[in-house]
Amino acid sequence: MNNEVDLEKYQIRTDLAIDYIEEEKKLSGVNYETNTINDITITNVKLDSNNALGKKKGKYITLEFEDVTDSENASKVADALTKILKDLLKIDDQSFGIVIGLGNDKSTPDSLGPLVVNEIIVTNHLYLLSKLSSNYKRVAAISPGVMGETGIETSDIIESIVNKVKPTYLIVIDSLASKSIERLNKTIQITDTGIHPGSGIGNKRKEISEETIGIPVIAIGVPTVVDASVIVSDTINFIYKNYAFNKEYMKTPKSKLTFNNVNYLKHKIEENKEEKEFLLGVLGTLNDDELQKLIYEVLNPVGYNLMVTPKEIDFVIKKLSNIIAQSINNSIHDIDKIN
Amino acid sequence: MNNEVDLEKYQIRTDLAIDYIEEEKKLSGVNYETNTINDITITNVKLDSNNALGKKKGKYITLEFEDVTDSENASKVADALTKILKDLLKIDDQSFGIVIGLGNDKSTPDSLGPLVVNEIIVTNHLYLLSKLSSNYKRVAAISPGVMGETGIETSDIIESIVNKVKPTYLIVIDSLASKSIERLNKTIQITDTGIHPGSGIGNKRKEISEETIGIPVIAIGVPTVVDASVIVSDTINFIYKNYAFNKEYMKTPKSKLTFNNVNYLKHKIEENKEEKEFLLGVLGTLNDDELQKLIYEVLNPVGYNLMVTPKEIDFVIKKLSNIIAQSINNSIHDIDKIN
């Protein structure tokens, strides 16, 4: 049967470097370290050359955290992000940045970039009038819209403005797609490698990076949706894990009473190949990539254009955009606190 | 293995009568008829008594249609809905209705009700001042919010306003959850049985119906989300259907070239039990209900609170609310056309 399905035809979309890290760690030329501070896990990956997995050389920093709707947690994330941005940006008095919010402000999960831009403390017009206080550095900000709305390639808009206005660096914010439901709205990726083909929720196809436009491009991304195919493949795997967990742990009457409260994913489960095939048939013999490609192939001709988001997405996106805007403002300008 | 999973514990949520109709048709006491006019399929189900499937006696009318973002199609749907509402409401000079928009205006897929209310031509305050032209009938409209935002049981708000203001009928609009991805934003359900426990996207737990408040309650609902479990179970079934379709039709080199354009769901496929079990293992032996309950059980302890919506949901919800508001306005007031 496998012969009839060409699993190489489809590319499941993810934009998150960390989705590849497990595999990348095994490659030579990959330096990484992981620290957990204040309940936030920070992973630094440094690729010295464009690598075997098709990723560009450069720094990939990933913040992983829990619920940002908790205000205490939110300010921890903002502090960590501010520190990372300060290190990457190395702002001085000659610095002039444009903050670019990619995405569609009319589609909630894709509105992260425009929402961040709304809260950036913009100063370039005051600088031009020599009215800028020394605590503030030179910053502009723009949301170029998405091609489906403007009819113009987004990278063309950005490039032409960069050529005209001549900033010294860009910060680009975008909503990302993830291959993993667990990371949804709980990860921020920062990279100095810019924006690449296929990145983001929409179709932003041209690269925006130091190589293409000649100035540093820091990209900040948050996975806010997963493709419908992801939840299907995740769940198929969970069906087996849940079964195996129950078989191993749910042997006593007492344990059955606590059943519903147990997150079986947090338990180590030995995989039994035969059992998995018994439960899931041929599906159980596919690896993650094969399974996702199969699902994509199955859903594609039916014409579904679905996304999976948390039910509280409207609220979470606002909180995340607050955190990112505040961090950008604090890392550029010389201010103690901006509400 | 089946013994360890109690499939009766979970109730997959759907609010759409038509999801049950196939089963209901087989029951005695169910009268139904289906007509297709102007590309719109209208199904009338009449239950003479509360039936075996737990649904209340009354009329259930379902409009099924294609893309409402096409303006020509949208006006066909509005015409059909206007006619249905006129028949149900039987407005005269003594009629006084309140249009109630259930749902959360801050969560896109749940905002249908409040968006409709925004466009209702409200006249009650003019009636009270004797300033109402004879073309208009007496109407009020309110969006009571959701309990998570107000802290008050929504049905309590509605009941207390009804008792004070004394309308002669209610029209209640709500976003629904569906068991079927195909029906998402492509179905409007109208019923004279009111709103029931578990209906709607949120938790609106008390019944609002002629029995509880003493006046006719027409409920208009549109499925705007499906639970994440639905897309998983649908896809697992599709995996088999796609496989079976390919096996049957994809035998010639030429047919393989057209592969990607074929919606295999539109083809009749004979189910082969052994093949399905080979492909899907034990999963392949479960019926739809068993499969969805299994998936719900598997996702629930992991704490996912996910919804599946079309990527263009923001735009579609606006169009649907236009159509419903226009239909309500036209069915109540004596006007030829309202933009």
Place this chain on the structure above:
Amino acid sequence: MNNEVDLEKYQIRTDLAIDYIEEEKKLSGVNYETNTINDITITNVKLDSNNALGKKKGKYITLEFEDVTDSENASKVADALTKILKDLLKIDDQSFGIVIGLGNDKSTPDSLGPLVVNEIIVTNHLYLLSKLSSNYKRVAAISPGVMGETGIETSDIIESIVNKVKPTYLIVIDSLASKSIERLNKTIQITDTGIHPGSGIGNKRKEISEETIGIPVIAIGVPTVVDASVIVSDTINFIYKNYAFNKEYMKTPKSKLTFNNVNYLKHKIEENKEEKEFLLGVLGTLNDDELQKLIYEVLNPVGYNLMVTPKEIDFVIKKLSNIIAQSINNSIHDIDKIN
């Protein structure tokens, strides 16, 4: 000429007690005190009986402050408001409040109440499920809309919900009209006398007070618009003041150079009756009330329905609603800080 204009026919609308205070101070039975703390002026007026100016007996507290778009200033105002609300509300474990946001969320200057309600930490539904942590008290919140949108008298909605849900107190937030441009968005009025006929930007005609609904009603109001007639009468007065100021101070070539930077309103100017009449004709002989009534009479038949707001109203309203919501949350719940 005066005979032909009946200045008693029109009542220029203001909702701000402090607009009357100068006059009220002269009345017996009025106790007041003014303190300035942290750049915020707090005026406490206590009327022991319904007074000659038609105001109800009770407490009127007015906060006057500068620009709330400055975050430091905003948090000073929030602290002062929190303290005032704590004193008035005297929350204990039996307290159960409903926060009511009056006004129209679709008209920016009238959207203060609904915006505040959006940010209230609502707990009543958790209390009913016995899930309320001891730090939180029982609160619900609702935005009943405006009569032009709902067709229902707003006070009827509030009364019927109060009767059903049985809170022990209400907090009502509303946008107000002011007679003074200087107070626009720079004053918060808190009173325990509730909401009264003619208050607010819209037409909310029935009283909501302890007398009418039997529980304490704290009203919080901010002047966000002035009637167009106000800016006309203010400016006519300013024309004279500016003239008199220039005549007195602008005598040297040097002073003329600084002309544009001088806010003449901050200088004491002796009024010269003859000069004023020379400059403004009969207009110059009218007192403030007569002038406003004349202007209202002149604008009314022309059919103008205009309002005057600051150009940055959208931004200021958001800041003010943050401050008020945060103060309400802090004065009710036992929390140190809510962002």
Place this chain on the structure above:
Amino acid sequence: MNNEVDLEKYQIRTDLAIDYIEEEKKLSGVNYETNTINDITITNVKLDSNNALGKKKGKYITLEFEDVTDSENASKVADALTKILKDLLKIDDQSFGIVIGLGNDKSTPDSLGPLVVNEIIVTNHLYLLSKLSSNYKRVAAISPGVMGETGIETSDIIESIVNKVKPTYLIVIDSLASKSIERLNKTIQITDTGIHPGSGIGNKRKEISEETIGIPVIAIGVPTVVDASVIVSDTINFIYKNYAFNKEYMKTPKSKLTFNNVNYLKHKIEENKEEKEFLLGVLGTLNDDELQKLIYEVLNPVGYNLMVTPKEIDFVIKKLSNIIAQSINNSIHDIDKIN
């Protein structure tokens, strides 16, 4: 006294050609004609050379109409505007336009341009993929934001995009300031002379015209605010007109009863210089320009930054943007009807 006030220092802002037309008509080299069709007054002014009043040579077309919240009236205005745009644009298969929405989408009266852009049927990206049906022409659309938000000169953004994307014409939509309250939201100005210094509500200081960017620039503007100084000077004039009207017509007891219903502005009133000075003093001796400049001078040092808008501005702006977007879509694309 006049000597102390330099009336030439201040330029009251208006962007509406028709505000000057009365004066322009008297100039040689001005061709104009006025037609009233379907309750809409259309004035065509053609300047053959840059004229004495500082306006550029070109066509100025003004639509004057009543309430667009009436849907029948709205569609008459859309029909007239469509016809005008078709004549000016002369679209053919080589045409490629960019629709540019100037203004701030976060400030209601300034949001006209961005709201129009949201509704433009954009096709350029489909054209680039050769997917464009022959009924549609090549169009892109963008809202570049305002300098206060982006920090970038708006004309720089537009110029750089034009240079990159190479359209054959621009349509620029903007909210305007008016010198006349009567024209507020009741006038659309179309011109082929582009956008000029000082135009629009914000500070868009550089010209965008065929001369500066080399392609035709059609500007569509609607006056949505008047400066506070305008309502003051209008009202001062009205005070006299109202007085004179009352003196002339209100002589019988019966006429006094109907007083409030009479719009005195619609009656011809002979001006009596002495009487006006008696009533208004020196104010009564100033002409319109002198009066507005005086008022501006008086309000400026007090730091007021106020605007005057109709109370229903949020609703009216939506209707106007619908009309303009529909007219642009219909004049470019070959479609019968777009909702």
